[in-house]
Amino acid sequence: MERVLITGGAGCIGSVLAERLVSRGDRVRVLDNLSSGKSEHLAALADTPGFEFLEGDLLWPNSVKQAVQGVDMVYHLAANPDIKFSPGDPTDKDLQQNTIATHNLLEAMRLAKVKRLAFSSSSAVYGISEKLPVSEADPARPISLYGATKLSCEALIGAFQNLFGMECWIFRFANIVGNRVRAKGRTVIGDFIHKLQDNPAELEILGDGMQAKSYLHVDECVEAMLHAVEHARGGLRIFNLGCADNLSVRRIADLVALSMGLEGVRYRFTGGEGGWPGDVPRFQLDVRAIESTGWRALRNSEQAVTAAIHASLHGNGGVPCRP
Amino acid sequence: MERVLITGGAGCIGSVLAERLVSRGDRVRVLDNLSSGKSEHLAALADTPGFEFLEGDLLWPNSVKQAVQGVDMVYHLAANPDIKFSPGDPTDKDLQQNTIATHNLLEAMRLAKVKRLAFSSSSAVYGISEKLPVSEADPARPISLYGATKLSCEALIGAFQNLFGMECWIFRFANIVGNRVRAKGRTVIGDFIHKLQDNPAELEILGDGMQAKSYLHVDECVEAMLHAVEHARGGLRIFNLGCADNLSVRRIADLVALSMGLEGVRYRFTGGEGGWPGDVPRFQLDVRAIESTGWRALRNSEQAVTAAIHASLHGNGGVPCRP
Numbered sequence: 001m002e003r004v005l006i007t008g009g010a011g012c013i014g015s016v017l018a019e020r021l022v023s024r025g026d027r028v029r030v031l032d033n034l035s036s037g038k039s040e041h042l043a044a045l046a047d048t049p050g051f052e053f054l055e056g057d058l059l060w061p062n063s064v065k066q067a068v069q070g071v072d073m074v075y076h077l078a079a080n081p082d083i084k085f086s087p088g089d090p091t092d093k094d095l096q097q098n099t100i101a102t103h104n105l106l107e108a109m110r111l112a113k114v115k116r117l118a119f120s121s122s123s124a125v126y127g128i129s130e131k132l133p134v135s136e137a138d139p140a141r142p143i144s145l146y147g148a149t150k151l152s153c154e155a156l157i158g159a160f161q162n163l164f165g166m167e168c169w170i171f172r173f174a175n176i177v178g179n180r181v182r183a184k185g186r187t188v189i190g191d192f193i194h195k196l197q198d199n200p201a202e203l204e205i206l207g208d209g210m211q212a213k214s215y216l217h218v219d220e221c222v223e224a225m226l227h228a229v230e231h232a233r234g235g236l237r238i239f240n241l242g243c244a245d246n247l248s249v250r251r252i253a254d255l256v257a258l259s260m261g262l263e264g265v266r267y268r269f270t271g272g273e274g275g276w277p278g279d280v281p282r283f284q285l286d287v288r289a290i291e292s293t294g295w296r297a298l299r300n301s302e303q304a305v306t307a308a309i310h311a312s313l314h315g316n317g318g319v320p321c322r323p
Numbered sequence: 324m325e326r327v328l329i330t331g332g333a334g335c336i337g338s339v340l341a342e343r344l345v346s347r348g349d350r351v352r353v354l355d356n357l358s359s360g361k362s363e364h365l366a367a368l369a370d371t372p373g374f375e376f377l378e379g380d381l382l383w384p385n386s387v388k389q390a391v392q393g394v395d396m397v398y399h400l401a402a403n404p405d406i407k408f409s410p411g412d413p414t415d416k417d418l419q420q421n422t423i424a425t426h427n428l429l430e431a432m433r434l435a436k437v438k439r440l441a442f443s444s445s446s447a448v449y450g451i452s453e454k455l456p457v458s459e460a461d462p463a464r465p466i467s468l469y470g471a472t473k474l475s476c477e478a479l480i481g482a483f484q485n486l487f488g489m490e491c492w493i494f495r496f497a498n499i500v501g502n503r504v505r506a507k508g509r510t511v512i513g514d515f516i517h518k519l520q521d522n523p524a525e526l527e528i529l530g531d532g533m534q535a536k537s538y539l540h541v542d543e544c545v546e547a548m549l550h551a552v553e554h555a556r557g558g559l560r561i562f563n564l565g566c567a568d569n570l571s572v573r574r575i576a577d578l579v580a581l582s583m584g585l586e587g588v589r590y591r592f593t594g595g596e597g598g599w600p601g602d603v604p605r606f607q608l609d610v611r612a613i614e615s616t617g618w619r620a621l622r623n624s625e626q627a628v629t630a631a632i633h634a635s636l637h638g639n640g641g642v643p644c645r646p
Contacts, residue, residue, distance in 0.1 A: 148478035155471035
């Protein structure tokens with residue numbers, strides 16, 4: 001039995017992790033500011049002994065201090081979930097919600113002598129790689145504020161790990177999909193479903209449709225983190241977390257249309273390599289490091305995306321993250 | 324003629340850069356909060372037409388806004404100069420003075436449409452490399468808060484460069500030495516000179532004395548930056564900046580003692596691989612990238628250190644940075 005804090009634990013990934021940890025008998029505290037997470041995601045856990053929900057923010061000193069009290073380990077998933085930067089957005093949102101929030105957490109952990117931390121980083125740290133698949137030892141040259149601040153978090157974690165004798169796991173996530181992940185405008189699956197529900201004859205696709213990314217189902221993402229935390233011990237460990245292949249945006253459009261029973265949908269491409277400024281058009285992860293721990297994704301990208309489409313369309317009790 | 328802002332321009336490196344740019348006819352504005360820089364370093368420039376000194380701080384919104392007005396290019400050297408983290412230090416000093424200060428600068432540049440930025444990063448971003456010499460394409464895994472926040476700055480610069488169409492140069496400095504760089508306690512040269520002036524019979528050496536690092540003379544550092552900015556154009560360019568070899572701490576002790584005319588100094592080692600928590604005991608830079616632009620260090624590490632020792636001991640008009 002461990003006492004675990006999950007930051008961002010009301011989110012699409014954090015809430016699945018919370019259920020999983022509670023089901024194996026851990027005492028779980030969730031800290032979430034409910035800016036994108038939803039308390040409904042935790043409804044099933046609300047009355048479970050040993051489960052605790054704190055509404056709060058890592059940018060608030062009292063929240064973070066209270067959150068880390070008495071825990072053995074932290075899963076730090078809280079972040080600005082909006083990878084896209086749109087003209088007019090403040091340029092310090094990611095700095096605040098990723099970098100500074102993570103520093104606040106690390107400092108609170110240091111003061112409370114909490115030594116173990118797992119962190120949800122992102123494959124966005126790599127930027128545009130010269131070689132694919134990209135491994136953990138390849139250069140990280142982010143091209144988005146999201147990716148840049150995730151890399152900042154990694155670097156701060158590495159420094160705290162070394163200076164204060166912590167044990168830390170950094171997971172560079174592929175695109176994580178699942179039944180609670182069907183955002184309008186924020187994920188390609190949610191985007192396509194909503195657009196085709198509005199107009200089944202034509203689908204606008206951002207970019208040239210050739211963007212290709214790695215996808216991982218949220219259930220597998222959670223299992224992989226737990227597996228690595230148990231089996232890859234000591235110091236600072238960094239893992240790409242995904243499956244070995246990738247999937248094109250155009251193919252996802254085909255899969256969504258197929259699942260909705262639509263034929264002859266016209267695709268209209270907005271053009272350009274990336275979907276938005278800071279988008280990495282193509283990535284594929286070298287997952288040999290995480291596989292060397294004994295974990296391997298059961299679904300490939302297409303299978304993970306297909307499962308997420310079906311869950312989004314037909315429901316399975318999951319509450320959508322950002323409907 | 325360019326209009327140039329130098330942040331940290333009253334510092335040991337920035338003030339040499341300011342002199343060099345003024346001497347070639349540029350209009351130079353210096354922003355410095357004088358926390359470690361000294362206005363004496365700029366005394367010779369004070370009445371020069373086209374030279375302007377602003378006392379201010381990148382953490383103050385008005386300072387940074389005023390500083391970037393009307394300039395073509397920024398050399399961003401302002402930083403927390405204290406690489407060592409000592410128990411009891413706040414853990415957010417580097418975050419504030421490196422990461423957040425750099426974000427403030429980038430945002431001010433964006434708003435003022437200033438598109439060109441050269442940044443003094445550090446070889447501390449690499450942490451402990453599996454292979455030496457370390458090249459720009461090798462993984463950056465900092466182990467100090469200083470290194471972590473320098474990497475954060477790099478990542479933010481990369482994101483701004485991509486999102487807002489900037490032209491940026493990132494220089495990962497070796498240890499920079501010179502006539503104004505003779506800090507007590509902050510650089511190994513100043514440390515040894517002061518200790519031997521106090522007690523010529525015995526010298527305490529942090530670590531085991533086997534630490535080996537690359538050194539570059541400040542004059543060469545400035546020339547290299549100017550050379551790269553002129554000859555390596557377009558997008559984001561990252562360069563290790565140093566000479567190809569390195570030099571042990573024990574050898575520096577020998578050189579200082581020799582220059583002071585001391586014989587038979589007993590060395591007392593505090594022990595351990597690194598000199599302090601977060602110290603990278605051994606590094607050596609792969610400098611082929613900067614050399615491919617046509618620049619090459621004239622002095623090796625020993626020659627650079629020897630010149631700095633002589634300047635510190637015998638003076639040459641330079642004002643010490645942190646006496």
